Amino acid sequence: MQYEEDKPVAVYAQGTPTNTQLDHCLQERILLIDGGMGTMIQSYGLKEADYRGDRFAAWPSDLKGNNDLLVLTKPQVIREIHEAYLAAGADILETNSFNATRIAMADYHMADLSAEINREAARLARIVADEWTAKDPSKPRFVAGILGPTNRTCSISPDVNDPGARNVTYDELVAAYMESTGALSKVGLISS
Numbered sequence: 001m002q003y004e005e006d007k008p009v010a011v012y013a014q015g016t017p018t019n020t021q022l023d024h025c026l027q028e029r030i031l032l033i034d035g036g037m038g039t040m041i042q043s044y045g046l047k048e049a050d051y052r053g054d055r056f057a058a059w060p061s062d063l064k065g066n067n068d069l070l071v072l073t074k075p076q077v078i079r080e081i082h083e084a085y086l087a088a089g090a091d092i093l094e095t096n097s098f099n100a101t102r103i104a105m106a107d108y109h110m111a112d113l114s115a116e117i118n119r120e121a122a123r124l125a126r127i128v129a130d131e132w133t134a135k136d137p138s139k140p141r142f143v144a145g146i147l148g149p150t151n152r153t154c155s156i157s158p159d160v161n162d163p164g165a166r167n168v169t170y171d172e173l174v175a176a177y178m179e180s181t182g183a184l185s186k187v188g189l190i191s192s
Contacts, residue, residue, distance in 0.1 A: 034085035082128040095121040098148040118183035145184035
């Protein structure tokens, strides 16, 4: 199978509309979602060079801890984690994109990579889920696009001396989540 960005992932899972498959499975059994990605990544003991890979070897800031970046620099690690959760019985994989908004990625000077990271996180999870579904079509695997809270808030002031101060606007948050969710949903299946 090959994947491309311009078809929504929510529409396809092994050629059947995902919502139909998901509804059917939910009528039959309790579905299990995978566990924490960050704790699994920590178990690999990755170093700064692992986070950088070749592409970001000369990046001007530290990248260790940017777990979402690993979909670009260490995709085999993310793939292994997805496979471990499916082997343990998970039905639903979460994308490795918890902090992959433009706002959170700005801490690493990588805001412009947000969409790419989200697309790749969805693509990797979708590939693994589809491979496991192909092995056992009676137990389809699903992918959930995941985005956590940003490291900025528009409801609390970052300055105790200025209660009205904000380090992000509501519109900036909306734009960041729209970009990330749009990228997560654009990974899809094409026939070979």
